[in-house]
Amino acid sequence: MGTVYLGRGRPGVTGYAGRLVAVKVIRPDLARVPEFRARFRREADIARRVARFCTAEVLDVVDPPGGLPYLVTEYIDGLTLAQSVAAEGPLRSADLERLAVSVAAALTSIHGAGLVHRDLKPSNVLLSSLGPRVIDFGIARALDAQTMLSQEIQRVGTPAFMAPEQANGEPVSAAADVFAWGGLVTYAGTGSFPFGDGPTPVQLYRVVHREPLLDGLDPALRPIVEEAMRKDPAARPTAQELFLRLVGMGPSTHPDPDVTRVIRSGAPMLAPPQRVGAEGNGSPPGAEPGVRPRPADPARPGTSPDHAADHAAGEAAQGGRGGPAARADLGAAGAWPPPADRDQTPPAAGPGHHARAVGDPERGGPDAGPAGVGAAGDLAAPSRRRGRWDRRRIALLAAPILAVLLIAALMPLALTTGGGQRPSREETAARVALAAEAVRNSDADLAARLSLAAYRISPVREARAALRTSFAAATASVLTGHTASALGVGISPNGRLLASAGADNLVQLWDISDRTHPVKLSTLNRHTSWVLDAAFSPDGRTLATVSYDRSAILWDISDPRHPAELAVILGHNGWVLDAAFSPDGRTLATSGYDNTARLWDVTDRRHPTALSVLDRHTSWVNEVAFSPDGHLLATASADRTARLWDITDPRRPRPLAAITAHTDYVWAVAFSPDGRRLATGAYDGTARIWDITDPSRPAATASFPADEKWVFDLAFSPDGRTLATAGWDTTVHLWDVSGTGRPASVGTISGHGDWIQALAWTPDGNGIATASDDYTVRISRIDDASLIAAACADPSKQIDDAEWQRHIADVPYQPVC
Template sequence: MDATSLGELRPDDPHQIGRYRIEAKIGEGGMGAVYLGRDPEERPVAVKVVRAELAGDKTFLARFHDEAANAQRVASFCTAQVLEHGEDLGLAYMVTEYIDGPSLLKHVSDKGALSPGMLHGVAVGVAAALVAIHSSGLVHRDLKPSNVLLSISGPRVIDFGIARALDMASAHTRTGQVVGTPGWIAPEQITTQQVTPAVDVFAWGCLVAFAASGRNPFGQGSFQIMAARAVHADPEIGDLPPSLSGLVQAALRKDPAQRPSARDLLLALVGGTGEATVTNELGETWTSPPGGDPGVTSRDVSGAAPAPPPPEPTRPAPEPPRPVPELPPEPRTRPAVERHTVPPTEREVLPPLPPARGGGTSRRTTFLASAAAGLLVAGIVAGAVYLANRPSGDARNTGAESAAFPTAPMLVRIDTAGGWPTSCSADIGLFKPADKSVKTLVSGPSCDILPERSPDGKRIAFSRRGDTTGQAWVMNADGSGAEKVTGILRGTRVTWSPDGTRLAYMDEKQGVRQLFAITLQGHAVTQLTNDDSVKDDPMWSSTGKLVFWSKRDGGDEQLYTMDPDRPGGTWTRLTKDGVRAVDPEWSPDGSKIAFVRGPATGSAIWVMNADGSGAHAVTSGGGRDMDPAWSPDGRWLAYVRGPVADPVIHAVRANGAGDRVVTPAGRVFGHPNW
């Protein structure tokens, strides 16, 4: 890095943040200032320090640290790794890997549109970064050319995991404003709809179109003009290569549900031509910023390439990069931090080295650089394909990105009068999202709630809530043959054993909530727990485990599993961060658990693996998201959003994409069970 591009520290700048010595100022952005620092081993890092007014906002700080912790889980495929976050001197900070190289914005501004090979490399690299980010449950929200750095090891995406915190601050301090950059934010961000990974796919389309032409697909203008074009106008994507044109057009669709996922983009980019073809093509054409690329030419409006530039001085070939590690990423021997987004005037490139003997570019140097780039792209492709095709056992990639919306009907609670949950008049019904039709299965003056379909689909269990007591009932799938099974704790749910012969439920014994199981034939009861903790929400998996929440270890509700065939046996704690976790729901194959995480007034739907690993959000939260339910194929989740008395059922892909309202206006449904 050229030291002359860094700003000197001012008297009010910190000289030490946490364990990092601050050497210079890199720049400033919407969050605060960014500094070049050194860790105790003298390795360079970038330290991002939050603005003082934001540091005093408790809501922002909580979200900032939560999102920074999530960002630390992101695999370092084409991203800048988040290393640490904390607070010091009354300031919040985040430390990230230092990436030396010009931004895509500066490179295109200085040198013009990218060559076809380098353009494909940027498209692949940024798509791979988005797969890594989305697989960790994050959405970038502010992807743009200044947040993509062209390092010697390829394109690297920076500044992920903080825009959501800024969005939260905006909601509290800058009502009506949108966090994002005109020309790169999706229509749903402008119209303040739910933010999903699809907003990053839209930004990817804008970014690739810009890299190919040097122009934003929605032109130039004020925020209002750019926003109106993004919402209403068709993008101008220019003369893109055939391998990218269709993907960019799909990424820029107005409806987020109609856009491909990052995984779809990646598989199309690296799978359509074959890994060997992509590797060879990019290995020959990828540049090695920040030293410039004599092969990149800018195109005029007619599409003709200008005369070749004069030869550049010879530079030593870069060393081949390390292979991309599998998750979790192995510790780097020299952790460094990305360069933060700063104005082009503050981002300089390294000066060229003196020319080699003879004054021309060495063929050997060109060959070595090309070979190193080929190894780089092979690593990117291999790592990206690994992320895109990760086994379904990893909750961060469910394979659901391209799943069509299910046609299966869902069981629901139908509120026949207002007042829930203080008073209750509710039936059990069958709702078909495809045609919005509703069929009541059991009706009457009673309060019937929490329907659960049996494993074979032939029966339905539900809870009947009385004024002071509760009952577990079972009926046939068509609503006939309803009969009471046993008394249960008022307002709690029942759950089926994998073979459909037993129900698990909550009841009280000597004033303490305990888990029980009952056989449907003979009604033999087994007490499963005998401790004194508060607990609820049992759910039986297809593999035979019970999951439930308990306050056994103090604090808020946490999720545990146990073997119901070993009553009183050992529990396994799944959630360990102390944040409230309730309403667990097993996926159909028993490999994942969806659950509600966060305070009751600001909860979100999360998904984790059966062992508690890989936990990540699939809804944005900020309101009240609850009652998750898996689709029969395990690729979608239904859930309830909004006030308890006036809920709305949504559905979302298991990767967080394609969120949509399912139930029609004017009808109040709850407790979905797909």
């Protein structure tokens, strides 16, 4: 309902002289309504009675006759809950319980003071160094009377956390805050909104008519959250009852004794009386305050500079992109904010852009505040943010220098011991491989020669990784049949056929028995829009293809030169994005843009029948995968989750778990060959590995950056020891997942000129097929023999005696080919 600024109280101002404070200026359209101004002042005064341990202390309330009303509150440095979950994933069990207790305590105090928050959400909970604080409560929006104004903005709030009565525009009570508490705890514990993503009308409908999605929430908290999110406001517990129930769960929440005493008393904790400046004449002088609006997407974390930073965007004035940034010194009489009849708010930065204070060390410029404004530094960036930026700037400036020093040091030092005990051949090979990686970007040919030399000294993991990175691209066979992006690729179980799917609406079948000379066998042109995937049945005699034309088609490919259409499967209310056969070949799973996955009985290939619809996702389902034993199905969705389903009875699939750690679209899922692990890849650039020995409680075992931007596909090797990932950076990355902990890189495969949309291993584990937006499919070899053959076919990639002596002194020269 306004714009938030960061300022510092001028010397001499009673109560907050010299302190960093947050200033919230009310919107002009609301300031023109006398009823609103009166209620704003009355309820702001009430807000001073709310216990300061649970929120931002109200320091001053100013309602100048010729200007916009504004509120001065304590500045709190810390990430919002939304930023924290986006950056680090859901809270751990004990942290989640502490958050639940703290917010319940805050609501109890707020309600005890006669206020209703009305917009409790993750961006309104600050995780300060002293514990969670609920901010932006019931001041500009605390409207109890059924008046014209309250009818107009009764539905103020965030759809994902609204109570049903709030979504319907009905009178709002403290019970709405309790409902929002349940949604907030769900988000904090799972990383997902309680009613999913989607347009506002869709979310409001779900709030009123659907039950919240609580999969993955801590079992100890789930019953309490279910009670808090009952549709009937009268059936929900009060905030005080929530608190008492939570502290009765056990010692893990460690409630503050003072907080507990206040809550049990049922009375609000009163802040001591304060005199904070003269009423009505505390307007800051005519400076243009700096604003930092909320990022447009809560999944893009950033440090919060003031206690309501995440609330500012969308409510901020229309100052536009890169608006001016200056100080706001508080406590002197003046005409700022501007008169309400100007119908504008002070300039602000555009959404997702940070306006900085003049004279801020981040800008590096001198103090340039207007005349009459306090001394430099009156508007300072938060110390945490400044320190973080200083460290980041130093790191960025130092990185090129460190890289040069690293290369200079590695060449003479990493390749030799310089005396002392002679290293083993394995140690020397690892150091030479490390040196190859260090020079790869500056001298690829030298890197290739060192990679081959390292492997010849000893085929240790590092040497094999360097060999793959240097020579895998040279082994590739390139399939060039598509006239638009290649979007999907599949390889038959016997390794003899490859199917590629493309944005040219075609599926192509290739004989890859001789991988150096693939032969195109046939083209399937039945689809009328982009074909996203092609999946082989376990016996290799049937192919399933899926398309943006909303269909899946089954093909008899017993004679791959003359494929025959068997059946068209319709049922998805939107694009069909992926398909997979069960290990026994009797069930087909498909996923679609209608937010569902579907199971089909394909025992009779000519007459498939629908078995069930899996509809717990709240955005499109991009990929499906069966476990090796066929009892589990994994789904990946743009709602930022992956889900595991028990499909032992495919007519009655049972949801087991929701995986909520990713912070952007989950694009890919894959089971390990032994069925004990699940890999997920997402638009957040990470791949994650989960122990699913107990599929109802997946346990994270590794999370690592797998692409510069987006992971589009991933797959385990047939022996389960290597994970391949691919996506935005046009490269396949190979990871050693044979051990525990963070996987080590074991090479990359380059060669494509655009994004890699899909990948598939050959059954022998010696090759990887990739489909790319550069219109091609490539089959690259990664077995040692093929890589050595490619290296030895190019004399420029073979190190000679003189170069060996120059770079490698620990091992006598030996011919590499």
